[in-house]
Amino acid sequence: MNIFLVGAGGVGFHLARLLSMENHDVTVVEHDRNILEQIDYELDVSSVRGSAVSVIQLKETGVPNADLFISATGDDEINLISAATAKGLGAKQVVARVDAPDYTESSILLEAILGIDYILSPNALTALEIAKFIETPGLVATEEFGRGHVQMRQIKVTGSPASNGKTLSDVTLPGDVLVGMISRRGRSFVPHGASTIEAGDLVTFIGRKEALKDIHKLFQGHEPKAEKVVVMGGRSIGLHLTQVIEKRYPVVKLFDRDLQRCNALAAQLKSARVVCRDATTRVALEQEHVAGADAFVATTRDDERNIMASVLAKEVGAHRTIAVVHQPDFAPLVGRLGIDHAVTPRASFANRVLKLVHQERASSSALIGDGQIQLLEFVVKENTPILRRPLREVKLPREALVAAVLRNDDVIIPHGNSMVTAGDSVVLLVRSEYLPQAMKFFRP
Amino acid sequence: MSAFGIDVNPEAVCIFDEPMSKHDVLDALVAALSRTGIITNIDEFRKAVHEREAVMSTGIGSGVAIPHVRSASVKEPRVGLGLSPAGVDYDTLDNQPVHIIVLFAMPSGSQKDYLGLLAQVMLAIKTEGFKDRLLSCTTPKEAVEVVNSTVI
Numbered sequence: 039m040n041i042f043l044v045g046a047g048g049v050g051f052h053l054a055r056l057l058s059m060e061n062h063d064v065t066v067v068e069h070d071r072n073i074l075e076q077i078d079y080e081l082d083v084s085s086v087r088g089s090a091v092s093v094i095q096l097k098e099t100g101v102p103n104a105d106l107f108i109s110a111t112g113d114d115e116i117n118l119i120s121a122a123t124a125k126g127l128g129a130k131q132v133v134a135r136v137d138a139p140d141y142t143e144s145s146i147l148l149e150a151i152l153g154i155d156y157i158l159s160p161n162a163l164t165a166l167e168i169a170k171f172i173e174t175p176g177l178v179a180t181e182e183f184g185r186g187h188v189q190m191r192q193i194k195v196t197g198s199p200a201s202n203g204k205t206l207s208d209v210t211l212p213g214d215v216l217v218g219m220i221s222r223r224g225r226s227f228v229p230h231g232a233s234t235i236e237a238g239d240l241v242t243f244i245g246r247k248e249a250l251k252d253i254h255k256l257f258q259g260h261e262p263k264a265e266k267v268v269v270m271g272g273r274s275i276g277l278h279l280t281q282v283i284e285k286r287y288p289v290v291k292l293f294d295r296d297l298q299r300c301n302a303l304a305a306q307l308k309s310a311r312v313v314c315r316d317a318t319t320r321v322a323l324e325q326e327h328v329a330g331a332d333a334f335v336a337t338t339r340d341d342e343r344n345i346m347a348s349v350l351a352k353e354v355g356a357h358r359t360i361a362v363v364h365q366p367d368f369a370p371l372v373g374r375l376g377i378d379h380a381v382t383p384r385a386s387f388a389n390r391v392l393k394l395v396h397q398e399r400a401s402s403s404a405l406i407g408d409g410q411i412q413l414l415e416f417v418v419k420e421n422t423p424i425l426r427r428p429l430r431e432v433k434l435p436r437e438a439l440v441a442a443v444l445r446n447d448d449v450i451i452p453h454g455n456s457m458v459t460a461g462d463s464v465v466l467l468v469r470s471e472y473l474p475q476a477m478k479f480f481r482p
Numbered sequence: 483m484s485a486f487g488i489d490v491n492p493e494a495v496c497i498f499d500e501p502m503s504k505h506d507v508l509d510a511l512v513a514a515l516s517r518t519g520i521i522t523n524i525d526e527f528r529k530a531v532h533e534r535e536a537v538m539s540t541g542i543g544s545g546v547a548i549p550h551v552r553s554a555s556v557k558e559p560r561v562g563l564g565l566s567p568a569g570v571d572y573d574t575l576d577n578q579p580v581h582i583i584v585l586f587a588m589p590s591g592s593q594k595d596y597l598g599l600l601a602q603v604m605l606a607i608k609t610e611g612f613k614d615r616l617l618s619c620t621t622p623k624e625a626v627e628v629v630n631s632t633v634i
Binding site for chain 2 (some may be wrong): 142143144146147150151153156157158162163165166169170173182185186187247278281282390391393394397402403
């Protein structure tokens, strides 16, 4: 694919990195010399110094031939203009990153007006992920495959009967469910029968949708429904999150230290209480009764503050803590500091864009976490190496797995003796770096 | 004049009494629209609808989704309407189930009509009481009457 990406600050850079790993033809347009230098040093992409909104420059750079154009600068208006320009110049599909709630609310109309294919908001997507995590404790991500009959659930395991050092072959999973991947301390692996699941692991389950509902009971202790949620930081992620959850829980408090912003927030919110205070001090957390909170979420733009506040909130007695972490390198640290979950806006954005990229070759796809793990659903063709032998005998890379087979309307969760036939759809679970190697088994 | 700016045919209305997945709801609406004879290639149209949803949900919040596709397989603008009192898990940004699904089929290149109709549907949905009246309908005929007789 011929892909143009405008703006390679945090959000754009992460996306550029993922795209370049997949051997696409990627051109990055950026005006900041320091960022350009970093791109040339770290990534295998073409880079051009230029403006996101100069029609002539975009044309000169080759945007009219783009299969995909993404504007991901930190400025909503620039992104909207840039994406509309690219579409006007002839780019096949265009995506604009937009974060202001006023825009995201009416994004469908804006798309129609400007001819933009997708308006995506990293902040709104992040808020949604957090809301889901609070509602179903431990649920980090879900994706659907096989016309909605197969589901992937990524779950953060807490201490529970099924995870107490038992090997996987000793754990009775519901029928039609398999453990696809285990991520532990920043590393992931495809488990086998002798592997164990430990508290703190991030486990990717795949199976028939109905069967997966029972998984939480096995790998999470009993979790009462949340009643009190505390959010720190009232910019777009914090506001969006609070608006989503304020109707749902009896007590929702939103902390922000800026008085003017607090006044504006109070006017926009219905039942949530706005507290104009810095939530990174122990006194504030104690006086505002964060001790009894079922969830504490830190959503400011500053990773260090988010991490510190979450650690403090846990100390004071908050049950679960969630930190927004903009810099993906920090995410593994978060677990080690006892914070329950880290959410990374640039990853949420990139994972959606990659779905669009993968539509070329897969009917459904998902990237999970910071892009380490991929799931792809596609039809298996005649005369491919995967056919006519038990899966056990197919030497897929160690970190790749056929996680589901869809034959006509049947869902098969395969085991070693299962065979794939031409015309089946399969869901392949693979660590991103092994994807090219794994795909060899599906090519004639 | 209809509340949606375009008349809705009874055969393009689906009432989902049972809880259903987003995928099945969209398939049912695509099939319903196709029965009205405006779709030349149903597989292509269905694929376009699902591909759009996979990247970003068309749920606009408050229990409403507006899946919309402009495609060369559509002969003329048409709207399909799905009602789900039980609610559909739709992966929306407000994390709420969707009860009303308005599927938009537009020929490619119909920029002006498209925008006008989309805006009209969003306006209708925001109109006090309209959503509740739609959701209380038990037959496609009733739903069509509510849409086609409401002036926004």
